[in-house]
Amino acid sequence: MSRIYLDNAATTPLDNVVLDAMMPYLTEHFGNASSIHSFGRASRIAIEKSRKEIAQIMNARPGEIFFTSCGTESTNTVLHSAVRDLGCKHIITSPIEHHATLHTAEFLASLGLCKVSKVNLTQDGHIDYVDLERLLAESNEQTIVTLMHANNEIGNITDIQYVGDLCKKYNALFHSDTVQTIAHYKFDLEKLPVDFLSGSAHKFNGPKGSGILFIRSGIQIKPFIHGGSQERNMRSGTENIANIVGFAKALEIATLHYEEDKVYIQSLKNAMIEQLMAQIPSIQFHGDISDKSLYTVLNACFPLNNKTEMLSINLDVAGIAVSGGSACSSGAQGGSHVIKSVYPHQTSVPIRFSFSKHNTFEEIDLVVKKIVDLLN
Ligand SMILES: Cc1ncc(COP(=O)(O)O)c(C=O)c1O
Numbered sequence: 001m002s003r004i005y006l007d008n009a010a011t012t013p014l015d016n017v018v019l020d021a022m023m024p025y026l027t028e029h030f031g032n033a034s035s036i037h038s039f040g041r042a043s044r045i046a047i048e049k050s051r052k053e054i055a056q057i058m059n060a061r062p063g064e065i066f067f068t069s070c071g072t073e074s075t076n077t078v079l080h081s082a083v084r085d086l087g088c089k090h091i092i093t094s095p096i097e098h099h100a101t102l103h104t105a106e107f108l109a110s111l112g113l114c115k116v117s118k119v120n121l122t123q124d125g126h127i128d129y130v131d132l133e134r135l136l137a138e139s140n141e142q143t144i145v146t147l148m149h150a151n152n153e154i155g156n157i158t159d160i161q162y163v164g165d166l167c168k169k170y171n172a173l174f175h176s177d178t179v180q181t182i183a184h185y186k187f188d189l190e191k192l193p194v195d196f197l198s199g200s201a202h203k204f205n206g207p208k209g210s211g212i213l214f215i216r217s218g219i220q221i222k223p224f225i226h227g228g229s230q231e232r233n234m235r236s237g238t239e240n241i242a243n244i245v246g247f248a249k250a251l252e253i254a255t256l257h258y259e260e261d262k263v264y265i266q267s268l269k270n271a272m273i274e275q276l277m278a279q280i281p282s283i284q285f286h287g288d289i290s291d292k293s294l295y296t297v298l299n300a301c302f303p304l305n306n307k308t309e310m311l312s313i314n315l316d317v318a319g320i321a322v323s324g325g326s327a328c329s330s331g332a333q334g335g336s337h338v339i340k341s342v343y344p345h346q347t348s349v350p351i352r353f354s355f356s357k358h359n360t361f362e363e364i365d366l367v368v369k370k371i372v373d374l375l376n
Contacts, residue, residue, distance in 0.1 A: 002319070003319040003320070003321065004319060004320045004321065004359075004363045004367060005321050005356075005358075005359075006320065006321060006322050006353045006354060006355060006359065006363075007321045007322055007323050007352075007354055008203075008296060008355060008356040008359075009152050009153075009180060009203070009294075009296060009297050009323070009352065009354035010323055010354070011202045011208065012202060012203060012205045012356060013205060013358075014205060014206070014207055014246075015205040015206075015249075015250060015253060017249065018205060018206055018207070018249045018250045018253065019246075021245055021246065021249040022207065022242040022243070022245050022246045022249070023242075025043070025046060025241040025242040025245050026242045029042045029043060029046065029241070030043075031043045032238055033046075033047055033230075033238070033239045033241060034228065034230065034238070043239070043241045046241055046244070046245050047067070047239055047241060047244050048062070050067075050244045050245050050247065050248035051065050051067070051248075053248045053251070053252060054212065054247065054248050054251055057187075057251055057252065057255050058182075058187045058188075058189050058214070059187065059188045059189050059190045059191075060189040060190070060214055061217055063217060063232075064189070064214055064216060064217050065212055065213075065214060066212065066213045066214075066215060066231050066232075066234050066235055067210075067211070067212060067231060067235065067239065067240075067243075067244050067247070068211040068235055069209050069210075069211060069237075069240070070200055070208075070209055070210070070211040071098075071100060071177065071179040071198045071199060071200035071211045072100040072211075073211055073213075073224070073225075074196075074197075074198035074199065074200075074211045074212065074213035075098075075101050075104060075146075075175070075177055075198045076100065076104050076224060077213055077221075077224035077225075077235070078144075078146070078175045078196045078198065078213065079091065079101070079104045079105055079144070079146065079175070080104070080108065080224055081221035081222060081224065082144040082173060082175070082221075083108050083113045083114050083144075084113075084222065085220070085221045085222050086142065086144070086173065086219070086221065087142045088114060088141075088142045088143060088144045088173065089114050089141035089143075090114060090115055090117065090139050090141045090142070090143040090144075091105045091108070091109070091114055091115070091116045091117070091143070091144055091145075091146060092116075092118075092119060092132070092135050092136065092139070092143055092144070092146070092172070093105055093116065093117075093118055093145070093146045093147065094118055094119050094121065094127055094147055095118045095121065095338075095341035096121065096125060096148075096151055096153070096154070096337070096338040096341050096342065097146065097147070097148055097177065098148060098152060098177055098179070099337075100177065100198075101146050101148070101177055105146070117135050117139075119131050119132045119135060119147075121341065121342055124156070124287060124288045124342070125151070125154050125156045125286070125287045125288065125338075125341075125342040126156055126158070126288060126292065127158050127163070129159075129162065129163075129166070132145070132163065132166060133166055133170075136166060136167070136169075136170035136172055137170065139170070139172070142172075143170070143172040143173070144172060144173040144174070144175060145163065145166075145167050145173070145174050145175070146174075146175040146177070147160070147163055147174075147176060147177075148176060148177040148178075148179075148180070149176050149177065149178045149180065149181040149185075150178075150180040150181045150293075151180070151294075151297075151338060152179070152180050152297070153286075153287075153297075153299060153324070153336055153339065153350075153352060154286045154287025154288075154293075154297070154299045154338060154339075154342065155287050155288075155289075155293040155296070155297030155298065155299065156287045156288050156292065156293055156294075157181075157292050157293060157294060158176075160174075160176050160178075160192065160194060161192060161193065163176075164192060164193030164194050165193055167193070168193055173195045173196070173219075174193065174194050174195050174196070175194070175195060175197070175198070176194050176196070176197055176198075177197075177198050178197045178198060178199055179198055179199060179200045179203055180203060180294060180296075180297075181294070182197075182199040182200075182203075182204070182212075182251070183203070183204035183250065183251050183254035183255060183258070184204065184254070184258065184262070184294070184295075184296060185258075186255075186258070189214060194214070194216070195215070195216045195219055196213065196214060196215055196216070196219075197212075197213070197214040198212075198213060199211060199212040199213075199214070200212075201243070201246060201247040201250050201251075204250050204251065205250050205253070205254065205356075206243075206246045206247050206250030206251070207242070207246040207247070209240065210243035210244065210246055210247045211247075212247060213235075215234075221234075223235060223236060225237060257357075262295055264357060265295050265296055265355050265356065265357060265359075266295040268355045268359055268360075268361065268364055269295055269296070269298050269353075269355055271361055271364045272353060272355075272367075272368065273285070273289060273298065275364065275365070275368040276300060276368060276371070279368060279371075279372050280302075280371070280372065280375065282302075282303055283300055283301070283302065284300075284301040284348075285298065285299060285300055285301060286299035286300070286301050286339060286342065286343065286348075286350055287299055287342070295355075296354050296355050296356065297352060297353075297355075298352070298353045298354070298355075299324070299339075299350055299351070299352045299353075300350070300351045300352075300353065301343075301346075301348045301349070301350055302348060302349040302351065302375075303347075303348060303349075304347045304348055304349055307374065307375050308375065309349055310374075311349060311351060311371070311374060311375070312351055314374050315367075315370065315371070315374070318370050318374075320366075320367055320370060322351050322352060322353055322367075323351070323352040324336065324349075324350045324352045336350060353367070
């Protein structure tokens with residue numbers, strides 16, 4: 001049996017067309033973009049063309065897009081600079097952010113540079129916007145809010161337009177980790193009230209180790225990585241031209257058909273929900289599975305027992321890749337910080353299925369059948 005990949009929120013395979021676009025920059029166009037000779041100029045042109053294309057798709061200015069090594073680096077840059085350069089003494093975030101955000105915020109707080117507040121969540125894991133407004137209203141120091149657009153584990157989507165408006169009302173900066181949503185949703189950065197965004201190409205069939213950081217024009221920060229002053233002195237280090245070209249190409253391909261892809265992938269997710277509910281009456285889902293949820297992510301909640309505990313491993317043995325599976329209960333070792341934060345009293349086995357346009361309905365049928373076999 002050929003293998004089935006339902007872990008697209010972890011990473012995605014490189015698209016062949018993206019690889020073709022990258023290949024010349026791994027071979028004949030190897031010049032250092034800082035060199036002024038023709039080899040260097042070819043690389044420089046490729047970088048600036050990529051920047052322009054990305055900016056155009058996201059309706060930003062080319063000067064607002066900076067290339068980084070990954071989403072994690074982008075988020076580290078934002079939080080460090082906010083505290084160091086922009087006078088932020090208060091970071092407001094949520095308990096279910098990616099560790100790129102949480103560990104960075106906690107590190108900055110451990111140095112005594114700022115305090116960190118975590119906004120309350122609703123029962124199904126959404127941001128409690130009333131609590132967010134309370135935190136903002138009570139904050140009497142310069143504040144940055146960092147909230148992800150969509151949660152990578154449970155799929156919940158935050159209304160970043162609303163959060164951005166709130167931040168403006170209280171004169172706070174706003175960063176959003178959009179690693180799971182760039183190339184999956186349309187962005188109009190001219191209108192969206194965000195100051196910073198983090199993105200990562202490997203979540204949409206681009207290369208690993210290729211990130212972007214959007215910085216709203218007018219915001220002046222110092223570099224996070226010092227050295228040769230690349231990226232207009234915002235991010236030193238010889239540019240990874242192939243990965244930059246790969247980011248732009250992957251974004252271009254993803255956005256060509258994203259309305260159709262979205263409808264198709266959502267229907268795969270719906271089929272999975274329906275079949276799991278029909279075949280496993282005890283099944284529940286983590287997070288909100290309505291339209292305020294990523295169409296690529298479904299987090300199923302299996303009651304803990306000796307069969308469900310081994311489910312993800314046994315699926316792997318059967319050639320089916322999913323994520324999660326470690327039992328999580330209050331007090332248990334390990335488990336997901338996201339599930340623990342939203343469901344502190346629950347003992348369950350979370351399994352995350354994450355879909356792409358390359359998955360098929362036949363694969364969904366096979367996976368559900370295999371799960372039923374393994375549980376019986
Ligand atoms: C929501 C979210 N933020 C940040 C990251 C980190 O991105 P990268 O792998 O590019 O460092 C990931 C990827 O795992 C993610 O899902």
